[in-house]
Amino acid sequence: MNQSLRFQVFKRDNFRCQYCGKESGEVILEVDHVTPKSRGGSDNIGNLITACRECNRGKSNVEIIPSNTDIYAIEFRKLCLDGNRLSDQIRDLEKQLKQLYSKYRENRIQQHASLIKSTQYDIDTITESRLRTDYPDSTWKDLNEFKITNYKFIGYLQNEILQEESKNEVNVTFNLDKPKKSYFDGVEHL
Ligand SMILES: [Zn+2]
Numbered sequence: 001m002n003q004s005l006r007f008q009v010f011k012r013d014n015f016r017c018q019y020c021g022k023e024s025g026e027v028i029l030e031v032d033h034v035t036p037k038s039r040g041g042s043d044n045i046g047n048l049i050t051a052c053r054e055c056n057r058g059k060s061n062v063e064i065i066p067s068n069t070d071i072y073a074i075e076f077r078k079l080c081l082d083g084n085r086l087s088d089q090i091r092d093l094e095k096q097l098k099q100l101y102s103k104y105r106e107n108r109i110q111q112h113a114s115l116i117k118s119t120q121y122d123i124d125t126i127t128e129s130r131l132r133t134d135y136p137d138s139t140w141k142d143l144n145e146f147k148i149t150n151y152k153f154i155g156y157l158q159n160e161i162l163q164e165e166s167k168n169e170v171n172v173t174f175n176l177d178k179p180k181k182s183y184f185d186g187v188e189h190l
Pocket residue numbers: 017018019020021022051052053054055056
């Protein structure tokens with residue numbers, strides 16, 4: 001069995017013997033076939049499980065297959081691990097979404113701020129002749145109307161910025177019951 005597959009199995013099983021629950025460091029971990037190779041079990045990761053040397057030897061010496069209860073406990077643990085991995089991925093996604101959204105908001109605020117600047121510049125520099133040349137299609141009657149409209153626009157942009165800034169961090173949570181690590185405790189003595 002190649003090292004990368006071994007590592008994948010260990011990683012999936014949190015570097016913990018799936019029979020006795022001891023961790024790497026306490027025990028030497030090996031990869032065990034749930035359905036033994038001698039009984040047609042494959043090298044597929046679904047048939048592989050992390051076992052400490054002691055549990056593995058104990059099994060292979062007497063050549064017993066796990067009892068039904070063991071199989072259910074192992075399956076249960078594997079599903080819990082899958083669940084934990086998924087919930088980790090979901091938390092990562094939530095984090096990414098929050099970051100993206102906050103970048104989006106920063107960007108929006110910056111855009112608004114620069115629009116305010118350029119609008120203020122337009123107001124400060126507008127002349128009768130520019131009003132006719134720069135805005136040939138406009139319906140503004142005079143400079144005053146131009147300024148009022150643009151000040152309104154600035155007011156609108158400022159309000160948008162205030163609203164953007166007053167929002168709290170976006171609440172991105174997926175509506176899922178998160179698997180708890182403590183689920184493991186329940187199967188420890190199955
Ligand atoms: Zn063990």
